[in-house]
Amino acid sequence: MVFDESGNEVVKHQMPHEQILPAPGWVEHNPIEIVQKTQAVIEAAMKKAALSASDLVSVGITNQRETTVVWNPKTGQPWCNAIVWQDTRNERQMTMLEQRGQAELIRSKAGIPPATYFSAGKIQWILENIPGVKDASNRGEAVFGNIDTWLLWNLTGGTKGGIHVTDVTNASRTMLMDLTTLSWDEDLMELFGISLNMLPSIQPSASFFGETVPRGPFDGSVSINGVIGDQQAATVGQVCFAPGESKNTYGTGNFMLLNTGREIVPSEAGLLTTVCYQIEDSHPCYALEGSVAVTGSAVQWLRDQLGLIHSSSEIEELANTVQDNGDVYFVPAFSGLFAPYWRSDARGVIVGLSRYANRGHLARATLESICYQTRDVLEAMEKDSGIDLEIIRVDGGATVNSTLMQLQADVLGVPVVRPQVAETTSLGAAYCAGLSSGVWRNLEEVSQNWNMDLQWDPGWNEADREEGYAGWKKALQRTLDWID
Secondary structure, X not given: OEEOOOOOEEXXXXXXXXXXXXXXXXXXXXXXXXXXXXXXXXXXXXXXXXXXXXXXXXXXXXXXXXXXXXXXXXXXXXXXXXXXXXXXXXXXXHHHHHHOOOHHHHHHHHOOOOOOXXXXXXXXXXXXXOOOHHHHHXXXXXXXXXXXXXXXXXXXXXXXXXXXXXXXXXXXXXXXXXXXXXXXXXXXXXXXXXXXXXXXXXXXXXXXXXEOOOOOOOOOOOEEEEEEEHHHHHHHHOOOOOOOOEEEEEOOOEEEEEXXXXXXXXXXXXXXXXXXXXXXXXXXXXXXXXXXXXXXXXXXXXXXXXXXXOOOOHHHHHHOOOOOOOOOEEEOOEOXXXXXXXXOXXXXXXXXXXXOOOHHHHHHHHHHHHHHHHHHHHHXXXXXXXXXXXXXXXXXXXXXXXXXXXXXXXXXXXXXXXXXXXXXHHHHHHHHHHHHHOOOOOHHHHHOOOOEEEEEOOOOOHHHHHXXXXXXXXXXXXXXXXXX
């Protein structure tokens, strides 16, 4: 995506890439394909708008956090497919950390629980299960990065001088960075058997990372001044710069972040404490985050695995063929339950079926599952912060579904507001790049770009809202203790 100085979209191009599912609970991506598709969308967008490298002030990168790539920097080849954030293959490792009493060390330093979600366990699995990687890491021939680092390394030269760097937001999702010092922690590295020479250096989200190579997809050198994880990027794109401001992003999963300013707030209600963003030469800003593993990907499951719909957009029309869920609840715990439960033993269930239930009821239950999981997170967030959220700013691809947004307002009992630029993840990366390169002087200038598009107000009465939520909680209990 290309944006102008007012935060308006100039042009965009997008392409899907393959979801690789080799075993139950395993989710992989092809890192080479991601690089190739990234290059292709850059070239296509530049061509659409007749842009050249000289037309661009700066580039920002945003990415799915936690998704782990280990590659040989001398050849540029990954040692295996990227292990995606939803992957649960290292569940036994995480359970052992809890049983050994080592979870508190991780929580106290990194602000997050030991969970299959984060990068460190994925790196450890690769070191222990992919032949040759452990010895290669000692020789400097196996390095780690989330997708931001992998793309940055390739865009800045790859085997011919590529930069091995990440930002504070991505580093805070590894279980390896100390939130206070913003540096890799020796105790945590030792816990997972990961050496420092595998890890990228850490920088502020808005700072100078390097320049793209002239022969690359931009067909010229462009300064890269922003790197930030996708959910933190959406928070910046939604201009949630003041403590207490919050946003919820609807994508493959759902992610709600609440700005806590300079304060590191430990969660007592099952949320994550994370770095929200850091502007160069400024203090880091922190956040509480509620992460839900499966929301938009539940719709993809209806499309790809069940064939219930042919395209994701069809779910809205199908859900509107019925008046309610017909007492059907769908809890898509495909990767266990994330916030606020953190139950890796859970698996997905569809409950309440009768002869009356039809395709429309399952479609509606799928949309409601997104909304109910958001309510779970919202209640935990209010408990931790002591702040009653009076409005929810939303973004992401699924916000084009008006039925989903109305259901979300109904389930939460608060207004839901969508900005004019719904792709706030990309916009947040652009803001970081522009703040570092001087397009905007400060956060106040950036905030002036935000404008509302639509607002959905609650329509359910309190009795219906609580009855529906009680059914959800009952269904959720059926997911637990499935994996021994």
